[in-house]
Amino acid sequence: MKGFLKQLKEGILDNNPVLVQLLGMCPTLATTTLVENAFGMGLAATAVLICSNLFISLLRKFIPSQVRIAAYIVIISGFVTAVELLMRAYFYSLYQALGLFIPLIVVNCIILARAEAYASKNKPLPSVIDGVAMGLGFTFALVLIASVREILGSGTWLGFQVLPDAYPKMTFFVLPAGAFITLGFIIAAVQKIRNGAAERARLRELASLRAEFLAQKNEKAEEKEEMTV
Amino acid sequence: MEKAKNNPWQIAVIGLKLLLICAIVAGVVALVYTVTADAYAKNMEAEKRTAIEGIFHAGVNPVDVQGEVGSEFPVYRVEENGAVLGYCVEITTAGYGGDIQMMVGYNRDGSILGIQIVSHSETPGLGDKITGDAFRSQYVGQSGQLALGDHIDAISGATYSSRYVTEGVNKASAVVAKCIAKEATE
Amino acid sequence: MSFGSILLMMFSAILVENFIFAKFYGCCPFLGVSEHPDTALGMGMAVTFVMTVSGGVTWAVYEFLLVPAKLEYLKTVAFILVIAALVQFIEMFLRRFIPTLYQALGIYLPLITTNCAVLSAALLTVQNGYSFIEAICFGLASALGFTLAITVFAGVRSRMAHANPPEAFKGFPLTLIAAGLLAMAFSCFSGIQF
Known part of the structure; x- marks a missing residue:
């Protein structure tokens, strides 16, 4: 259970696939005009990621290593098509809003990266958890970006009016250029936070080293004193 | 690795395994397609009707x-x-x-x-x-x-x-x- | 479709509906392989080569295999397999017969399988109901748009390498912001009236 929470935190925050690993840029930029679409895209990719991680992990001894990438792609594209068909039948408006980006989950580098780096080397259960963690991390990043773009660009959040009508809508944020720039600033903020954390960790380490060094020095001095005495 | 590549038997096994995976995936997708086909057709029909009735x-x-x-x-x-x-x-x-x-x-x-x-x-x-x-x-x-x-x-x-x-x-x-x-x- | 309208479609695919700046197809290599103008051009050329060929091949697979068998819904699976096989085949062909070209493009080829620009061009061809000639032209034009975007962007980035931005913006964020500014420049093409 503790391991599960740790993996979850890893996927959503410390090792977020979009904000830290910088993977899966196409859907991140394209489907974040509205929070609803970002949510749909995130959950669709999560579903595919969980299924593909599970099956690739189950088949990891069966798949010949020479053709593993081809095998992964076939398995992933199968699940993507299944998700596409299910969305078409039960979430029709979302299916239309996401358009071509549902089949393009196939080439989302996050999914192939997790298959190659994690699921092919680990047992099914941790692989599924990894899928959940990375999928939620992806969804979280998408919703975060979409929130900024939808609030500033359309004055709404998840379709609800949040900014007063008098506030001018900055259409720039829903255009492609706005996508790049919003993501740029968000990743800069993440880097700032991480740099700060790294700096603090480094200072802590230095402080403890210094304390250790002083303690040793004191000890030696005391020893010397004892000797002289 | 080199040896494995030159052995036709091993190549055949690899090919068969890949083919098997492809076949299973195609089968699963076909199953999902059949199950969801009706719901999709209904969505299309409903959408069309709503549009016509809206006009x-x-x-x-x-x-x-x-x-x-x-x-x-x-x-x-x-x-x-x-x-x-x-x-x-x-x-x-x-x-x-x-x-x-x-x-x-x-x-x-x-x-x-x-x-x-x-x-x-x-x-x-x-x-x-x-x-x-x-x-x-x-x-x-x-x-x-x-x-x-x-x-x-x-x-x-x-x-x-x-x-x-x-x-x-x-x-x-x-x-x-x-x-x-x-x-x-x- | 007449010759004129094909030209118009290609023009629009290169500039107005640029794969990178208007549609976001192929952003991973665009952001990843654009550090130096030389490598960017190499990547662009490799993508152009693969996309033009795959445009024709996926069209044929769809029309002659999937449609007669009523398996249109398997197109994503079929296309990605065709593209993966094609990339492998092109790699082997170039290595054996055109080694100079292989040396120039070889390292980029394996990356292309997971370039979503190739798959989306194939899917869009089907969605728009293009003919064989149109499919090839569309693949070529979209890829040229990609090449244009990545080469121009590599030029911008090589200039940016000497800049000294705030610590937090170093690396990826600044790259994204530069891409945003370039996307703004490209968005002016969407005002063109034919």
């Missing part, structure tokens, strides 16, 4: 006449209690962000009764104004081939989307002209 009114009866008039787009003669109210053409044109799918309704004299945008992926905040009343109501009452600027004002900042919709409406009007001509000869 005319609830309770009308659309009759498919695409084959009869020899049109390349789906055409419906809209009837109520046996009387012909008008026509509806379902049209899909390439938009700025993706396909624009719309339903154009006509009175019996060929003038436009209303248009409904069924689905689109135009830019939110700009191109998606084609779904707004202000833009769509410009078409109502017009007939014949329309030109952007002369008959229809483009949405500022979304000339493309406006032009694509107008092109689609023009195609639909051509089909309806055929329907009316056919009705006159009968």
Whole structure:
């Protein structure tokens, strides 16, 4: 259970696939005009990621290593098509809003990266958890970006009016250029936070080293004193 | 590794394994397709009905006449209690962000009764104004081939989307002209 | 479709509906392989080569295999397999017969399988109902748009390498912001009236 929470935190925050690993840029930029679409895209990719991680992990001894990438792609594209068909039948408006980006989950580098780096080397259960963690991390990043773009660009959040009508809508944020720039600033903020954390960790380490060094020095001095005495 | 590559038996095993995976994946997808096919067809049907009823009114009866008039787009003669109210053409044109799918309704004299945008992926905040009343109501009452600027004002900042919709409406009007001509000869 | 309208379609695919700046297809290599103008051009050329060929091949697979068998819904699976096989085949062909070209493009080829620009061009071809000639032209034009975007962007980035931005913006964020500015420049093409 503790391991599960740790993996979850890893996927959503410390090792977020979009904000830290910088993977899966196409859907991140394209489907974040509205929070609803970002949510749909995130959950669709999560579903595919969980299924593909599970099956690739189950088949990891069966798949010949020479053709593993081809095998992964076939398995992933199968699940993507299944998700596409299910969305078409039960979430029709979302299916239309996401358009071509549902089949393009196939080439989302996050999914192939997790298959190659994690699921092919680990047992099914941790692989599924990894899928959940990375999928939620992806969804979280998408919703975060979409929130900024939808609030500033359309004055709404998840379709609800949040900014007063008098506030001018900055259409720039829903255009492609706005996508790049919003993501740029968000990743800069993440880097700032991480740099700060790294700096603090480094200072802590230095402080403890210094304390250790002083303690040793004191000890030696005391020893010397004892000797002289 | 090198040795494995040269051994035809091992290559055959690898090929077979890959083939097996492909076959299973195709099977699973086919299964999902069969299970969801009905629900999808229902969605399409419901969507079409809502669009037609949005232009005319609830309770009308659309009759498919695409084959009869020899049109390349789906055409419906809209009837109520046996009387012909008008026509509806379902049209899909390439938009700025993706396909624009719309339903154009006509009175019996060929003038436009209303248009409904069924689905689109135009830019939110700009191109998606084609779904707004202000833009769509410009078409109502017009007939014949329309030109952007002369008959229809483009949405500022979304000339493309406006032009694509107008092109689609023009195609639909051509089909309806055929329907009316056919009705006159009968 | 007449010759004129094919030209128009290609022009629009290169500039107005640029794969990178208007549609976001192929952003991973665009952001990843654009550090130096030389490598960017190499990547662009490799993508152009693969996309043009795959445009024709996926069209044929769809029309002659999937449609007669009523398996249109398997197109994503089929296309990605065709593209993966094609990339492998092109790699082997170039290595054996055109070694100079292989040396120039070889390292980029394996990356192309997971370039979503290739798959989306194939899917868009089907969605728009293009003919064989149109499919090839569309693949070529979209890829040229990609090449244009990545080469121009590599030029911008090589200038940016000497800048000294705030610590937090170093690396990826600044790259994204530069891409945003370039996307703004490209968005002016969407105002062109034909």
